Amino acid sequence: MLDLCLLGTGGTQPLMNRWLTSLVVRYSGHALLIDCGEGTQIAAQRAAVSLKPVDKILLTHLHADHVSGLPGLLLTMGNMGRSESVSVIGPRGTERLIDAVRVIAPNLPFDLRVSELETEQELMYFLDCDIEAFAVRHGVPCYGYSITLPRAGKFDAAKARALGIPLPFWSRLQKGESIEHEGQLYTPDLVMGPPRRGLKITYCTDSRPTPAIAAAAQNADLFICEGMYGDDESLPKARENRHMLFSEAARLAAEAGGVRELWLTHYSPSLPNPKAYRDIARAIFPNTHTARDGWTKELRFEDE
Amino acid sequence: MLDLCLLGTGGTQPLMNRWLTSLVVRYSGHALLIDCGEGTQIAAQRAAVSLKPVDKILLTHLHADHVSGLPGLLLTMGNMGRSESVSVIGPRGTERLIDAVRVIAPNLPFDLRVSELETEQELMYFLDCDIEAFAVRHGVPCYGYSITLPRAGKFDAAKARALGIPLPFWSRLQKGESIEHEGQLYTPDLVMGPPRRGLKITYCTDSRPTPAIAAAAQNADLFICEGMYGDDESLPKARENRHMLFSEAARLAAEAGGVRELWLTHYSPSLPNPKAYRDIARAIFPNTHTARDGWTKELRFEDE
Secondary structure, three states: OEEEEEOOOOOOOHHHHHHHHEEEEEEOOOEEEOOOOHHHHHHHHHHOOOOOOEEEEEEOOOOOOHHHHHHHHHHHHHHHHOOOOOEEEEEOHHHHHHHHHHHHOOOOOOOOEEEOOOOEEEEEEOOOOEEEEEEEEEOOOOOOEEEEEEOOOOOOOHHHOOOOHHHHHHHHHHOOOOOEOOEEEEHHHHHHHOOOOEEEEEEEOOOOOOOOHHHOOOOEEEEEEOOEEEEHHHHHHHHHHHHHHHHHHHHHHHHHHHOEEEEEOOOOOOOOOOHHHHHHOOOOOOOEEEEEEEEEEEEEOOOO | OEEEEEEEEEEEOOOOOEEEEEEEEOOOOOOEEEEOOOHHHHHHHHOOOOOOOOOOEEEEEOOHHHHOOOHHHHHHHHHOOOOOOOEEEOOOHHHHHHHHHHHHHHOOOOOEEEOOOOEEEEEEOOOOOEEEEOOOOOOOOEEEEEEEEEEEEOOOOOHHOOOOOOHHHHHHHHOOOOOOOOOEEEEEHOOOOEEEEEEEEEEEEOOOOHHHHHHHOOOOOEEEOOOOOOOOHHHHHHOOOOOHHHHHHHHHHHHHOOOEEEEOOOOOOOOHHHHHHHHHOOOOOOOEEEOOOOOOEEEOOOOO
């Protein structure tokens, strides 16, 4: 089971009734955070989500509305007693940014391990999950992220019994181990069915629409995508500021294939009521929702 | 007339129901801000106070709960169309801090002029107001600030008439100008009474109590002082963390002489209900108030 909370849904600057866009994803007692604008630690308090277990912070890009909450968050994590290291991953410039963050937040009681993304597409891990970073188009180096929890095939007990595989080996084979015993090699493929559908979240702010985003979002259970402007008349502004319209985000969700649900976020401060434009997106991708601060979701494997 | 708004009253970290301590003082269409922790720009929105006219930012010290809102605030001021320069004044290290702030908030559309306080006591100006910075005791370089709007004596029209001072000179003399006319020197002291009581605000976080604080607060209309802990049993903690008890702040107000009103602020996150301890302070300085986020006050000359 993966669960997630979209801590905020604003872009550009925090508003008194809208926190900046940031996502926390939790798995097995650990958490990762995507972006941390000013106020993210307060948004997390409101959502009753502890950020102490955040092991990994993924930055989409280095604009202040996505990073300026880092000094306060890191200090608060230290005050909460965190001593385990925290990884920070982001585009070129992240090391320089973290040097600046350390000036504002010195003497942290844990290590910060910084790494910069260098290519169009990179793979990382978060416990059992795969993380794919994919470059998007925003005028400055910027990435989206897909987090996938893969799921192995089903164990075929009848087959294992028929092959005479000793019972103590069954669970090891289920975990993907190969075992040699009395001259016999037992491999998982003997008893495991084909991989089953796992869980997948794809996250993308800030960008113009690109084919890479649609490709990354394929088969996502939840695609969280920026929708800076609600109406199609804002296209010139969206182009100028390298952002997306609701309709553009919905088109990406439709084109990706297999997306189950789309949440729009990262609304312009000039957009007080995103819901008023929701139907524009639903005409293109029906299962679209204009997300609000603090929305949560649990993702579970299909038959669990 | 001076007016002020205490945007927040918290110390250490922003809470979902308490912003970090920060004061905005306005005079004649301009504003100065003391400290800017994470969320200060949001607190200002809630208090309906625009921070666009902030010409001067005074920093007490460089701990993150007092400065980490600077990148977001400066960017928002830029987005609001500010183009006039902004001064930032603080203790040793402020230049290095602002270099870090500029990494998070690059390309501001206005100049930042940074100056560092170097001595125990320094004088500056904000329009017609005098600002006195005074060193306090917090383990790192830290300053309190007094903002004073002085008031000239009363113009004595009968005396001016008796001295035969030409009418067109009266207002210039009132403004402090000396005038030479037909071999005659007219100076303000001829027609002006002794200086009258002006307006004064004294602000002090974070510090242990010191005689310099009491001296600085003398005759303050409003003394805003930290009260990190409510009960006297917290003295060891207050000493260790270089903060004050409510009773210590009240004693400073009483010892200063002439203080009219005391507001406590900068409460520990472990102090959910400061009012519960208010009477401890009132026993020492009766006109003590446990301030809350967004409290405002207008200060006017006595007979205006």
